[in-house]
Amino acid sequence: MNVEVGVSDLEPGMLVVLLPVLVLLTGLVVWCLVDIVRREEVGHLPKSVWALLVLLAVPVGSILYLVLGRTSGTALAATDTAHPEAPSPIPPSMHTPAPQKVSAHGPDLALQVDDLGLTFAGGAGIHGLTFVARDRSVTAVIGPNGAGKTVLFCVLAGLLRADTGSVQTRPGARVAYCPDVPQFEGWLTAREVVDTSLAVSGMAGGTDPHTALHRCGLGDVADRRVADFSRGMLQRLGIAAALVLDPDVLILDEPNSALDPIGRADIRRLILEQKQQRCILLSSHLLSEVEQLADEVIVLSRGRIVAAGDTTDLLTRGLEPAWTIRLAAPAATPLGDLRAAFPDVVLDFPSRHLCTAVFASFEAAADALPRVLAGLHAPVVEVTLRDRDLDGAFARIVERTTT
Numbered sequence: 001m002n003v004e005v006g007v008s009d010l011e012p013g014m015l016v017v018l019l020p021v022l023v024l025l026t027g028l029v030v031w032c033l034v035d036i037v038r039r040e041e042v043g044h045l046p047k048s049v050w051a052l053l054v055l056l057a058v059p060v061g062s063i064l065y066l067v068l069g070r071t072s073g074t075a076l077a078a079t080d081t082a083h084p085e086a087p088s089p090i091p092p093s094m095h096t097p098a099p100q101k102v103s104a105h106g107p108d109l110a111l112q113v114d115d116l117g118l119t120f121a122g123g124a125g126i127h128g129l130t131f132v133a134r135d136r137s138v139t140a141v142i143g144p145n146g147a148g149k150t151v152l153f154c155v156l157a158g159l160l161r162a163d164t165g166s167v168q169t170r171p172g173a174r175v176a177y178c179p180d181v182p183q184f185e186g187w188l189t190a191r192e193v194v195d196t197s198l199a200v201s202g203m204a205g206g207t208d209p210h211t212a213l214h215r216c217g218l219g220d221v222a223d224r225r226v227a228d229f230s231r232g233m234l235q236r237l238g239i240a241a242a243l244v245l246d247p248d249v250l251i252l253d254e255p256n257s258a259l260d261p262i263g264r265a266d267i268r269r270l271i272l273e274q275k276q277q278r279c280i281l282l283s284s285h286l287l288s289e290v291e292q293l294a295d296e297v298i299v300l301s302r303g304r305i306v307a308a309g310d311t312t313d314l315l316t317r318g319l320e321p322a323w324t325i326r327l328a329a330p331a332a333t334p335l336g337d338l339r340a341a342f343p344d345v346v347l348d349f350p351s352r353h354l355c356t357a358v359f360a361s362f363e364a365a366a367d368a369l370p371r372v373l374a375g376l377h378a379p380v381v382e383v384t385l386r387d388r389d390l391d392g393a394f395a396r397i398v399e400r401t402t403t
C-alpha cells in the first residue's frame with residue numbers, strides 16, 4: 001500500500017499548524033550554522049561536526065549546540081569593533097559582544113580595550129584608547145565637555161562602531177548602558193519599561209523587574225506612566241532598565257547629573273552595592289562622586305587618555321596643596337610674623353576670619369599645616385582643601401601630564 005503524503009494532501013488546518021513550526025526549525029538551524037561560522041571557537045566538538053549535527057539532526061542537533069557548543073572557557077573574548085557584526089537585535093541599552101578571539105588576561109578583568117578609535121568628520125571622537133576595567137570595581141571616566149566619554153561608552157555598548165581597535169569581554173558577558181538622558185515612550189509605565197528592556201534583550205536570568213525598580217527607588221511608582229516622570233526619575237528608570245539585565249559590565253553615563261542631593265546619595269549607595277557583583281564604568285563631573293565611588297580613574301581630553309590610575313593617587317596629583325582656614329575670631333598673630341615663621345608657605349588673610357595657606361607639596365603640608373594652625377593663635381572653625389572642583393583638578397592633571 002502506498003502511504004506517501006504530499007503537502008497538497010494535508011488538511012488546511014494541519015498546514016496552519018505545521019508551517020510556523022517548519023519556519024521556526026529552519027530559522028533555528030540557519031541561526032546555529034551562522035553562529036558556528038562566526039565563532040572562532042566552539043565547545044566540545046570541531047565546528048564541522050557541529051554543523052553536520054545541526055543540519056542532520058533537526059532540532060536535536062541545534063539544541064545540543066545551543067547548550068554545549070556555545071560554551072568555551074572563561075577567558076575574555078574580543079569584539080573587533082573595527083569590523084563589527086550585523087546590527088544587534090538587542091536594544092540600545094544592552095549589548096552582548098560575540099566571542100571571537102580568546103585572550104589570556106587575568107581572571108578579574110571584565111573589560112579590555114585596545115587601541116580603540118572612532119574619528120568623526122572634523123577630527124573629534126576617541127583616539128587610541130587602551131585600558132582595562134575589573135570585576136567588582138568602579139572605573140570613572142572623567143574629562144571636560146566633549147572629551148569623548150559618551151562616544152567611548154557608546155562604542156563599548158555596541159551602539160557606535162569603532163574605526164580601529166578592539167573591546168574584549170568574557171564570552172557571553174552582558175554589557176548594559178544607561179545614557180545620561182534616558183528616553184522612554186511616555187505611555188509606558190515604569191514596570192513596562194523595565195519588563196520590555198528584559199524581554200527585548202532576549203536574555204534569560206536577568207534581575208527580577210520589581211527588584212530592579214525597587215533598588216532604584218521606583219518601587220512605589222512602578223505603575224505610573226513615564227510621561228509624568230521628572231528627569232531624576234527618568235534617570236533612575238534608565239538605571240533600573242539596565243540593572244534588570246543583570247549585566248557583567250554596567251555603564252552609567254553621568255548617573256547623577258539630574259538628581260538632587262538625596263537622590264545622588266541613593267544612587268551612590270546603589271552603585272556601591274552593585275559594585276559587589278559587577279564591573280561598573282561611569283562618567284561624572286563631580287569630584288566628590290568620583291572620589292567616593294571610583295577605584296580607578298581614566299582622564300580623557302580631546303578623545304585621548306591623558307592620565308589613568310588609582311583614584312586617590314590621581315586626584316591628589318590634580319589637587320593643589322592649598323587650604324582655606326576659617327577662623328571664629330581674627331588671628332592673634334600678625335601676617336608678617338606668620339610669614340616669617342613659615343617662609344616655605346604662601347600665607348594670606350583674604351578676610352578677618354579667613355587664612356589661606358599654599359604649600360610646596362602634600363608631603364610638606366602634612367608636616368607644616370598643623371604648625372600653621374597652631375601658629376594662628378585663633379579658634380579654627382574649618383580647614384578645607386581649596387579648588388575641589390573636578391574641572392580644576394582635571395585642568396591640573398592635564399597640565400602636568402602634557403608639560
Ligand SMILES: Nc1ncnc2c1ncn2[C@@H]1O[C@H](COP(=O)(O)OP(=O)(O)OP(=O)(O)O)[C@@H](O)[C@H]1O
Nearest residue numbers: 120121124125143144145146147148149150151152
Ligand atoms: N555623531 C557625531 N558626529 C560628529 N561628532 C560627534 C558625534 N558624537 C559626538 N561627536 C563629537 O565627539 C566629541 C566627544 O563627544 P562626547 O559626547 O563623547 O563628549 P563627552 O565627553 O561625553 O562630553 P559631555 O561631558 O558634554 O557629555 C565632541 O567633540 C562631539 O562633538
